[in-house]
Amino acid sequence: MLDEAGLAYEIYSNIKPNPTIENVQTGVAAFKASEADYIIAIGGGSSMDTSKAIGVIITNPEFEDVRSLEGVAPTKNPSVPIIAVPTTAGTAAEVTINYVITDVEKKRKFVCVDTHDIPVVAVVDPEMMSSMPKGLTAATGMDALTHAIEGYTTKGAWEMTDMFNLKAIEVIARSLRDAVENKPEGREGMALGQYLTGMGFSNCGLGIVHSMAHGLGALYDTPHGVANAIILPTVMEYNALYRDQV
Numbered sequence: 001m002l003d004e005a006g007l008a009y010e011i012y013s014n015i016k017p018n019p020t021i022e023n024v025q026t027g028v029a030a031f032k033a034s035e036a037d038y039i040i041a042i043g044g045g046s047s048m049d050t051s052k053a054i055g056v057i058i059t060n061p062e063f064e065d066v067r068s069l070e071g072v073a074p075t076k077n078p079s080v081p082i083i084a085v086p087t088t089a090g091t092a093a094e095v096t097i098n099y100v101i102t103d104v105e106k107k108r109k110f111v112c113v114d115t116h117d118i119p120v121v122a123v124v125d126p127e128m129m130s131s132m133p134k135g136l137t138a139a140t141g142m143d144a145l146t147h148a149i150e151g152y153t154t155k156g157a158w159e160m161t162d163m164f165n166l167k168a169i170e171v172i173a174r175s176l177r178d179a180v181e182n183k184p185e186g187r188e189g190m191a192l193g194q195y196l197t198g199m200g201f202s203n204c205g206l207g208i209v210h211s212m213a214h215g216l217g218a219l220y221d222t223p224h225g226v227a228n229a230i231i232l233p234t235v236m237e238y239n240a241l242y243r244d245q246v
């Protein structure tokens with residue numbers, strides 16, 4: 001499509017799942033060398049998150065060490081424009097203000113929260129997700145379900161985020177099994193459900209499933225959705241037992 005439209009492009013794909021500081025830094029160098037004007041982020045959360053970090057560092061070069069972006073980074077300028085095209089139905093990175101980078105040296109994943117990183121356009125097309133094998137569909141779908149449940153149960157939840165997260169739980173609950181079977185209605189439901197909770201949890205935060213999943217991802221390179229799926233039932237039981245005491 002880009003060729004047909006006469007738009008020049010270069011592909012940068014040195015991005016591993018649970019993307020690293022090095023993936024970001026070589027991406028920044030590739031962006032500079034290409035003299036590009038914008039980024040089209042095609043892929044799962046790892047590709048979109050790496051694009052966000054690259055885009056933010058290009059316009060805020062004082063953060064080129066990447067580590068200093070952790071938490072709420074005091075960046076001054078919006079990222080270079082990012083057009084996000086998710087190919088998994090899980091992270092909703094195309095619509096959130098977060099990105100997650102792995103510090104291989106320190107064996108930890110860190111979350112960056114920055115309104116300057118939001119893509120200017122999100123192309124959420126279930127067909128882009130239909131090439132996912134069953135295991136990846138299930139894992140990324142459980143990430144989305146975890147976002148919705150944690151976004152609903154976190155103390156930061158409020159009426160607007162409940163609106164997104166409750167609807168997302170409903171849509172994901174009826175769609176995930178069909179998505180794993182690669183049925184079009186299942187793929188469509190998951191594309192929508194993960195996006196809905198993205199607009200929810202991006203405005204209220206998540207919970208302890210995610211904080212522990214990031215540890216697993218950093219230490220064992222566990223795929224993010226798998227880590228969430230392992231931890232979610234135990235945390236839900238714990239929260240139900242102690243909800244009156246915290």
Ligand SMILES: NC(=O)c1ccc[n+]([C@@H]2O[C@H](COP(=O)([O-])OP(=O)(O)OC[C@H]3O[C@@H](n4cnc5c(N)ncnc54)[C@H](O)[C@@H]3O)[C@@H](O)[C@H]2O)c1
Pocket residue numbers: 016017018019043044045046047049087088089090091092093096097098099100128129130131132133136140143224225
């Ligand atoms: N930004 C956010 O708000 C946010 C939220 C949750 C998770 N995350 C982060 O996102 C990352 C996980 O992203 P993910 O779960 O989307 O997986 P991913 O991006 O790591 O991709 C996993 C694997 O699936 C492959 N893949 C992607 N799309 C495919 C398709 N359509 N068909 C076949 N293979 C495909 C990738 O090449 C990769 O090998 C983690 O680092 C996690 O911490 C970010």
Ligand SMILES: [Fe+2]
Pocket residue numbers: 091143144147210224
């Ligand atoms: Fe997640």
